[in-house]
Amino acid sequence: MKKDSPHSSTIRIIGLGNGMRGDDAVGLLAARRIRQEVGDRAEVIEAEMAGVDLIDLMKGASVVILIDAVRSGKAPGSVHRLDASVSPIGGQVFSHSSHAIGVSEAIELARAMDVLPTTVIVYGVEVGNTEIGRPLSPPMGEALDQVVKQIIQECEACHA
Amino acid sequence: MTGKEEARNTRTIAVDLVARVEGEGALRVTVKGETVQDVQLKIFEPPRFFEAFLQGRHCSEVPDIVARICGICPVAYQMSAVHAIEQIFGLRVEGALRDLRRLIYCGEWIESHALHVYMLQAPDFLGYDSGIAMAKDHPAVVTRGLRLKKAGNAIMTLLGGRSVHPVSVKVGGFSRVPRRSELEELKDELLWARDAAIETVRWVADFDYPDFMLDYTYVALRHPDEYPFNEGQVAVSSGLQISANEFEQHFTEHQVAYSTALHCALQGSPYLVGPLARLNLNQEHVTPLAKQVLTNCTIALPLRNPFHGIIARSVEILYALEESLRLIERYEPPPLPAAPISVQPGIGMACTEAPRGILYHRYQVDGDGVIREAKIVPPTSQNQSRIEQDLRLFMPRLLHLPDQEVALACERVIRCYDPCISCATHFLNLEITREGAA
Numbered sequence A: 001m002k003k004d005s006p007h008s009s010t011i012r013i014i015g016l017g018n019g020m021r022g023d024d025a026v027g028l029l030a031a032r033r034i035r036q037e038v039g040d041r042a043e044v045i046e047a048e049m050a051g052v053d054l055i056d057l058m059k060g061a062s063v064v065i066l067i068d069a070v071r072s073g074k075a076p077g078s079v080h081r082l083d084a085s086v087s088p089i090g091g092q093v094f095s096h097s098s099h100a101i102g103v104s105e106a107i108e109l110a111r112a113m114d115v116l117p118t119t120v121i122v123y124g125v126e127v128g129n130t131e132i133g134r135p136l137s138p139p140m141g142e143a144l145d146q147v148v149k150q151i152i153q154e155c156e157a158c159h160a
Numbered sequence B: 001m002t003g004k005e006e007a008r009n010t011r012t013i014a015v016d017l018v019a020r021v022e023g024e025g026a027l028r029v030t031v032k033g034e035t036v037q038d039v040q041l042k043i044f045e046p047p048r049f050f051e052a053f054l055q056g057r058h059c060s061e062v063p064d065i066v067a068r069i070c071g072i073c074p075v076a077y078q079m080s081a082v083h084a085i086e087q088i089f090g091l092r093v094e095g096a097l098r099d100l101r102r103l104i105y106c107g108e109w110i111e112s113h114a115l116h117v118y119m120l121q122a123p124d125f126l127g128y129d130s131g132i133a134m135a136k137d138h139p140a141v142v143t144r145g146l147r148l149k150k151a152g153n154a155i156m157t158l159l160g161g162r163s164v165h166p167v168s169v170k171v172g173g174f175s176r177v178p179r180r181s182e183l184e185e186l187k188d189e190l191l192w193a194r195d196a197a198i199e200t201v202r203w204v205a206d207f208d209y210p211d212f213m214l215d216y217t218y219v220a221l222r223h224p225d226e227y228p229f230n231e232g233q234v235a236v237s238s239g240l241q242i243s244a245n246e247f248e249q250h251f252t253e254h255q256v257a258y259s260t261a262l263h264c265a266l267q268g269s270p271y272l273v274g275p276l277a278r279l280n281l282n283q284e285h286v287t288p289l290a291k292q293v294l295t296n297c298t299i300a301l302p303l304r305n306p307f308h309g310i311i312a313r314s315v316e317i318l319y320a321l322e323e324s325l326r327l328i329e330r331y332e333p334p335p336l337p338a339a340p341i342s343v344q345p346g347i348g349m350a351c352t353e354a355p356r357g358i359l360y361h362r363y364q365v366d367g368d369g370v371i372r373e374a375k376i377v378p379p380t381s382q383n384q385s386r387i388e389q390d391l392r393l394f395m396p397r398l399l400h401l402p403d404q405e406v407a408l409a410c411e412r413v414i415r416c417y418d419p420c421i422s423c424a425t426h427f428l429n430l431e432i433t434r435e436g437a438a
Helices: A022-041 A053-058 A103-112 A139-159 B003-008 B050-054 B059-066 B074-088 B095-126 B131-137 B139-160 B180-184 B187-205 B244-250 B275-281 B288-296 B306-329 B379-398 B403-415
Strands: A011-017 A043-048 A063-070 A079-083 A119-126 B011-015 B025-032 B035-043 B219-222 B233-236 B251-254 B263-266 B346-354 B357-365 B371-377 B430-435
Touching (some): A011 A022, A011 A053, A022 A139, A103 B131, A103 B139, A119 A139, B025 B403, B059 B357, B059 B371, B074 B095, B074 B139, B074 B346, B074 B357, B095 B139, B095 B403, B131 B139, B187 B306, B219 B275, B244 B251, B244 B346, B263 B379, B379 B403
Parallel strands (some): A011 A063
Antiparallel strands (some): A079 A119, B251 B263, B346 B357, B357 B371
């Protein structure tokens, strides 16, 4: 950790998902694009199927921004922004994870163990097709642009 | 009974989700009076199509593709695949490369078992509805469990390039092997983890277990010299012992109308794979330390209660840590990270021991090394009939309870198997229909 730099390690962006399951890759792709744009203003991690390991991935950061695929019934490509810092975001919209321990559970586990970073923001991109081997569906293109733009703005606000 | 009376006496219990099971699916139970009429484990997600997906791919791509079948046991898929393909090419991987394959498998067992023991099954015995609720009251215990899991992650990351979907496993060996110093760096944490694993066995040995002894047919690999990971014969508790090449002559998959996953049976009957079967069939290869811990906890093998799966899993965490330390101690980097391969056409089969039990792969490869046919039999599809059978036997003692409690108890039985429905396709809603109940 570069402690002398005001930009390093305090903001961590974590893209989640499964790169082989169509739209489920959206969080990973967003993280990849953000990495190219934010430079050393934030750490960027791509984490496939993190499960409980998310607790460790969040450790040491003061602001964590997570990006994952969600399914809540809204149109594919819709973007949700949820603040998990003080209260649960609810597991229902993240039911898409094939893991027993999804994003919302990992966050709550970290909260129960008193190791949750001060600020945890979750960006959820509403997904369409998540079948194995499928490409990203068309609505994901615009959603990716929006998520990347919003998160970069959020990083800039943190450093303002 | 008239149709009207029957309808009035029918009771349906539905639970939408069996929690803390990897994947998604459903269970339907039909009860008439005091008799369990039918138990159906249903699978929801589209059928796994990796077998078709692999056709036309070059055999060198297989380890990376099959690693994606499951986020919990990717090494198992890679290991069964490379061993089956190497059989076709007449290649036996020996020495340090063989050791590294055992070591990465140890990492996966530690990771997978620690997650199941601590986060998925322990809450059942301690009276919590989730690992999160348990963590609030037992943060130190959960911290120990997560740190144990992380020790497994560290092995996977070093050998596989990352802890999920490792990328370094290839036909013939690895794309990169570690330096001795890199493995040495793991030792301190693995020593801590070994002690934590002893504590884990003691901890779970103290749980209250339902009195539920069953007469199982166990199936696991057996090797003359070691606790099985990648090699050995497929052994059945009845005494049958066969090579992986004979697997399909004895074990047959069949479709059931209510599920998109195939059910596998041994000569038509259910059987058990996984830690309980493995431990019972390989008692002589349990380390002296693990034996001592079991003796101190007054636990005698064989274990015949499905709820004791958590004990078997904990013993295997301890075994995997001891084995990891042993393998690291004697490691000398091999001259090449992978043995050279010479592509030949043919058919190859292999069984390896995934955390949840034997995982069978068969590949047909043409002269260009392209996969013409692939068959995969994951452990959860092998255990499905056995889970149904256990539920049939366990249900009668639950029928006096309200439906919701019956459902929760069924979930607890299912979780004993650590079913990974994302391998067998996916998992779980629960519906109980009671016919003729008062």
